[in-house]
Amino acid sequence: MISVFGSANMDLVAYVSTAPRRGETVTGRAFRAVPGGKGANQAIAVARAGAGAAFLGAVGADEFGPVLREALAGAGVDVTRLRTVPGPSGIAHIVVDGDGGNSIIVIPGANGTVTGPDAADLAAIRRSDALLLQLELPMDAVVAAATQAEVPVVLTPAPARELPGELLAAVGLLIPNEHEAAALTGLADPQESLAALLDLVPEVVITLGAAGAIYGSRSGERARVPAPPVRAVDTTAAGDTFAGALAVARAEGRPHRDALRFATAAAALSVQREGAGPSMPARAEIEATLAATTEEER
Template sequence: MTGIVVLGSTNMDLVTYTARAPKLGETVTGREFVTVPGGKGANQAVAAARAGGAVAMIGAVGSDDFGTVLRHTLEASCVDTDLLRTAEGSSGTAHIVVDDDGGNAIVVVPGANGTVTDLGPGDEALITTADALLLQLELPLSAVIAGAEAARRHGVRTILTPAPAQPLPPELLAATDLLVPNEHEAAVLTGIADPHAAAGALLRQVPEVVITLGQAGSLHASRTTEPLLVPAPHVTAVDTTAAGDTFVGALAVALVEGRPLPEALRWASAAAALCVQRPGASTSMPYRTEIEAS
């Protein structure tokens, strides 16, 4: 059995490090530029695999050099790429500015990801083998909905990261078991800035929510339990680019392994804390031994 299937994006991250991000119409000088394999789907797949999960990836890379690197990066982390398509043309790219405080601003160009509009041959069969399906919103919504509904038909747990933040169709919410937004995404989805109140509003749409709160940790809420706030380890952030994806990947592994919820949230927070202390996306994600030792 494949423990975790990820239906999501693969991007090459084009990252510029600078003292501060430019304002509209302004030019600033950066100190470093790097290319790093990423994309929210691929990030979550790598994070889950490094955390010890058996992971398979559904999505698409381009026929360009970036596509070759993206596929190799997933395979190097032991992610099954048998159903990762190759689309003619460019791979997805993410253009990222990281400032001295570790904050980031990102522009995503979908490329090959935009060709994934539905499940392809073998995709649903693979989903049926999983304990959990991880979804994000960097693929066309039609594919995300198709994946979630396939998982629901076969009793597979769906974990949705609603990023980039956008209104969620009722049919996607109806097929979502666990929603994992950050504070900003929760506010966009509900119009409510306070995470506790936002969590309550989201529970009217999905049965379970985890809102990530950055340095403040994470907030779990469900329709059947009291809210649970789990603090995060105190660390100095270097680059927060893949922190949320690392959290979700590690959390999925912990839940699939049957860990108690408080332990699963602490474990995921430890993984994210290790991630933000390193530059890059997939390159910054910790391995299971590192998480266990932290």
């Protein structure tokens, strides 16, 4: 079982050829309202990648709350510790361009009311193999969960911001993308960022989009894997898919390189589909992609 303490948002997604500049109006080709939020995305990714998943967070008492809850439960995620609070659910306004790139505005809503895990939450977390965290909840809540978890803590530092020392001391694995790594370290080169981040946490994976991912540990282990070549349609959930699948692979005891390949294959599948939660691949799809990739490499 892997626990995810994080955000649940309704994603309001507009698809356009080219994202509008300031003051500009453009015509889009499609609009969708789909369940998302970095925490909920990671929980669904975990469940679809083949592990038990439990989601801890909050949705609002609006029309989106039941939709978000059902999306998680329908994917096989345990929502026992998902609260419903007064007011609106979290919202993400997303613009996806013709290359699959995106820009996102997040309005926290119910996510902003989460103050930290209570005793029942902590009991659920401590029965898990790992705890996944992101930064779409208030920082105090994230720190409280990390420092009280008593299980391995995996942090996706997004949206990027300064990380408190108390949080870093509790994190075992950090999974930034290359832009977040640069924001955290001030270094543009991912390899240099990797080395700098290992001064802060024991293990780091930096995702590199179409270039794959790199791994490093304080013990000196290094690994790099390429990404399967695909045409990206929507990259919104790529990082969350990667994090969830990587957590599953690590919980299964896969070697570092194999775990990276599993997570990279999952992310490559997700970017070929529109939406966040709906784009997450099933375990069989990930394994099939891995098998095909391995055959091509021979």
